[in-house]
Amino acid sequence: MNGSNGYKTKQRDLILNYMTSHRESHVTVNGISDHLASHGTPIGTATIYRQLEKLVEQGVVRKYTVDSSTCACFQYVEPDMKCHEHFHLKCERCGKLIHLECDFVRELASHVQSEHGFAIDPLRTVFYGVCRDCADLNEKNYPEEDNE
Amino acid sequence: MNGSNGYKTKQRDLILNYMTSHRESHVTVNGISDHLASHGTPIGTATIYRQLEKLVEQGVVRKYTVDSSTCACFQYVEPDMKCHEHFHLKCERCGKLIHLECDFVRELASHVQSEHGFAIDPLRTVFYGVCRDCADLNEKNYPEEDNE
């Protein structure tokens, strides 16, 4: 789809490197900024936004909007893994992203397409919920979940 | 859980009335504000935010964060329909929300729970994609979708 999208700059490498180092979870612009600043390689906020915008366009990074957070979240997507062929589970407690390789889910997509006429986009669709680890923690710490 | 959550004011009625009139799609604070202003009953932005916050707390309205939009989206949820028991399809073209009553999908949730240890939250999970109507339109108007 592209091939040579822009120059290869130090800032782009720094951001991309940070993204790949945190591929198992999502990150925020502030997180990137703070990390790079504390490592002696601070870069402007505008640059981070602009680079992330390009990376999203190129499909290298995905953009999330999580309810609990007020700002946008970004996450690296594996080029090898065909993420357009499987779905993703996002834990709302720990932010972990799980790549769901599952035929059952793939069947679901084709069922919804054929029976309900709706073409699900796996790249944009994320299943939100609670992962096993966090569910265990929850049972230990919060015997019952209630408002107030 | 509530029962008498606050006073019954003219502004609350206006907002709730607008929400129920647009139950098939999501709306924004700006949309509500503009609509009410153009109908001779303008109300302050802060009031809209505060009322929506309460309505969300009461479970009368749901709050979305859609990628294409920079601001929060809200939508009325039917009290009769048990929306925690089914999933939702959101068309990214026209914004239509489809309540998916489908056993196949319910099976998916229990499958993911038992096989992958992940508890999907139907209230937060939305399948994004393109509905039948928009797919038809797309074929007519845009023979191929490509970035430039």
Add this chain to the structure above:
DNA sequence: TTGCGTGCAAAGGTTTTGCATGGCA
């Protein structure tokens, strides 16, 4: 009358934009 709801304006935070400068190709 009491106290919550409202409206206005100001503040807070996130993201975008303009412009001069610096660095990649």
Add this chain to the structure above:
DNA sequence: TGCCATGCAAAACCTTTGCACGCAA
């Protein structure tokens, strides 16, 4: 050298908050 990327600051937005006043109960 030409053009894109960067950095800084300002602007644009969305959302929240403080305070005085109005209105429901």
